[in-house]
Amino acid sequence: MNLLVQFFSIVLLYIQRNPYVGAQIQRNPLDAQAAEQVLSPQHVRPHAPVQLQTATQAQQQQLLNPPSDQQQGLDTYRKHLIDYEECKEDVHKYCFRPGVELKSDMSVLECLQDVKLSETEVLTAACEHLVWDFKVNLTQDDQFRQASKLYCKDEMVVNSNLAQCAEVTEPGYSLSCFMSFILNLPKESSCFKFLDRSARLAFSDFRVVGPFVAVCKSTIQRLQCGTLTPPSAHAKARVPHSQGHTLECLISKIYRAPQKDPGATPVVDEACQHEIMRIAELQTEDFHLDRPLYFACREDREKFCKTVQSGQGKVLECLLTHRTDPMMEPECSKLLAERANMMGQNYRLSHPLLSGCAIELKEFSCAPSALFSGSPNFHLSWVLLCLENAAHANPGKVSKKCQHEMVSHRKMMLSEFRLSPEVVLTCGREIDMFCSEKGDIEAEGRTMHCLLSHAQERNENQRLGPQCMQALQTVMKVVDVGSNYKVDEVLYASCKRLIDGPCAMDAQSEANTLNCLMKHMDIDMPKECEQRLLEVQYFISRDWQLDPQLYLACHEDAVSKCSANANWHQQPIQQGPDPGPIVLACLYRAAYNDQNPLKPECATNVRRALRTRAVRVNLMPDIESYCREALSEFCSTDVKPTQEMRCLQEYFQLDKFKKSMVNVPQL
Structure with missing residues (x-):
């Protein structure tokens, strides 16, 4: 008893x-x-x-x-x-x-x-x-x-895989197993709350996460990213409980290696990278689980995102939008840059997009299988293009919440080039040469516009490489400035007087605003606004789908008469000439075909697009490409609107002009 x-x-x-x-x-x-x-x-x-x-x-x-x-x-x-x-x-x-x-x-x-x-x-x-x-x-x-x-007894009854986690006896593996399910649990459940608190302890020291230790041990030792033994009782610890220092070190190595040598063998093997991404998916959901970021950005969180509730990645998203603010602490900005790089490679790190577009990701098959986690299909840009393609093909079927997240991520992608892995890998040389004169990256999110400005350079020493150019074309397709100028904060800041003034009444939508700005491209337009506008229009003029009014009015005619892609975004099946300029040229010829004419609305928009592009030679892809040398030699002193074209018309009959064009095919 x-x-x-x-x-x-x-x-x-x-x-x-x-x-x-x-x-x-x-x-x-x-x-x-x-x-x-x-x-x-x-x-x-x-x-x-x-x-x-x-x-x-x-x-x-x-x-x-x-x-x-x-x-x-x-x-x-x-x-x-x-x-x-x-x-x-x-x-x-x-x-x-x-x-x-x-x-x-x-x-x-x-x-x-x-x-x-x-x-x-x-x-x-x-x-x-x-x-x-x-x-x-x-x-x-x-x-x-x-x-x-x-x-978690109730959840285990429903999910047998979750129940198996409680039977894993290898040290640290049971916790890791449970962590794989935490994002799918209701936030109000006792199971989620229990695992959330356990995760806060584990994520402060990854030595207690079994698979991470087992898979990454040799990599950690090789890269000297910390010890896997308990802290010494005799040495005072600088970082409390390591606070994710080991993981942060690995992330930093992954992030910096491609910048030094894009073709080098990855410094962290695929299996270890998988474990790192697995942990990062959980960290980005809750700001407090990313210990180095939490410590580095606590003051900035209060400064910029005080009213943002933690959870679903909202704090990270908010901080990323302020990353280039001069008031942000340098260490916080540095860690955010690394997180942006990882998010660009793995869309699952963007929890606001996952939550806001959960239905659309499933309905339109925009969520790649986990089997392709190492492929470009897992990139944030690919998922955004898929969602935007669905929005164009199914007007009204994409929720307001999802549309909001898509716009937010498009804005972030233009202001933070690291969200595009392709730009990071292929434009490193150009960024170092043209966009970091002081040894650092252009401030206030201007790196992308710096690259865009060099896309139209006529001096070969100042031009972008073909791979970097292709990466920029992808980014400009993703951000789709033509449909909403607000995603380009640099453009808006440069043209604010016109946008909030004459164009506020003239333009009836965000899509009409760029057309309004082009109408005002004269001596009264601020030089900064003109430069930023031309940087955007240079890419819009090379892809007819990026002109929303032209695309909406001419989609049917372009598909039936000009063999254009039926989808707004479609990966090319085979290599060939860029279809953007070809489609517009085809539509122009069709506009004068009395036997099979374009729809009146389409014909009107084709003429409007051609009038707009006549303002600058750079906006006429065929002429700009073939006449680049002649423009540099004969027409570099006067580049005001329409003057370059008049210059070409003035010189093209002269013998010295013809000699400079000897290698150019007949147009």
Whole structure:
């Protein structure tokens, strides 16, 4: 009978002192709303049975809870992190504040790992070591698996694959297995809240994530990205609990290698990259899980994104839109650049797009299979092109929420070139030569416009390489400035006086605004506005689909009369001449075909497009391409609107002009 009473006493004490039950995380007030009621005792009371300890478990428990001379037996279960001498000083210094439940080990661990990253605020070496032991115990042993069976029992009944995670006994693998399912769990479920809190501990030190350690161990050692052993009890740790330093080091190596040598062998092997991306998908969903970014950007988050609620990647998206702001901390901006690079390679890191376009991604088959995670189909640009193609083919079927996210990501892609892996890989030389005179990248998101300006350079030493040019054409197709000028913040800032003035009344939509600006291209247009406008129009003139009015009016005629692609975006089946200029030329000829004429609306837009492009030779692809040398030699002194064409007409009959054109085919 006494033995039975003692057993139930143990169970009761375990329930009361379970470390997974704790207080709220101290964070931004809006975050608290998103994660309120996080496994507090009054909401979830665990009833997991206390198992008899094996010899190994007893030794581990003794390590974490060494019995005092006065307390034995049941007292082992009463000892919390706050009770250990090693951490009393740090707990008192950092955690005696509202919102931290001192009798909850989980809550205290969260407090300690949020210690500010500075030279003056670090944990003592002894506490650092004890925190490591506690985290290993909480995330790798039977206690975690038993707790997961309790909090996730309903989900395990429905999902047998989730249930199998609780049976994985290899250290760190059970937690990693559960993390694969967390994004599919309802945010209000006890299972999500339990795994979310566990992830906060694991993501502060990836040494407790089994597969990451196993797969990336040799790479980590080769690249000198940190140790995989527990922190030394004798050396003071600079970074609390490593705080994701190892992962950040690997991400940095992946990001910088292509910039130095695009053709080099990847510094991180495919298997390790897969584990890194797997973790990154979870991190980008919740700002707090990306520890290096969290520490580097805490002040900027309050400065730029204070009203943005954490979760679904919203904080990261907000910070990315402010990355080039001169008021942002340099370290925060640097880490955001690396995150943008990863997001460009893997669209699943963009949780706002995944959430806002979940239905469309499925309905229009725009979500590539995980089997192609290493291919260009996984790139953010490919997914956006697929969604935009669906929007053109199915007007009214794309939700307002999805349209909003598409516009947001198009805007980010034009202001942050790193979101395009193709630009990163193929335009590195051009960026270094033309767009970073001071040794850094153009500020305020102007790198893309810098590259766009060199696309129309006539000096061969100043022109872009063909691969970089192709990458820019893809980006301009994705951002589709013609349909909404607002995605180009540089253009808007340069032409604000005209856009908010004459064009505010003249243009009836965002798509009409560029046409309005072209009408005002004269001596009164600010030079900066003219340059930015021509940079955009240079690409629009080479792809008739980027002129929304022309595309809408002439799509049917272009397909039937000019063999144009039926879809707004379609990968070419075979290599050949760029179809953009060819289609417009075909439509122009068809406009004068009395036997099979164009629709009146199409004919009107063809003439409008040709009048617009007559303003600059650069906007007439065939003439600009064949006459580039002649333009440089005879017409470089006067480049005002229409003057270059008049110059060519003036000189083209002269012998010296004809000699310069000897290698040009007849037009």
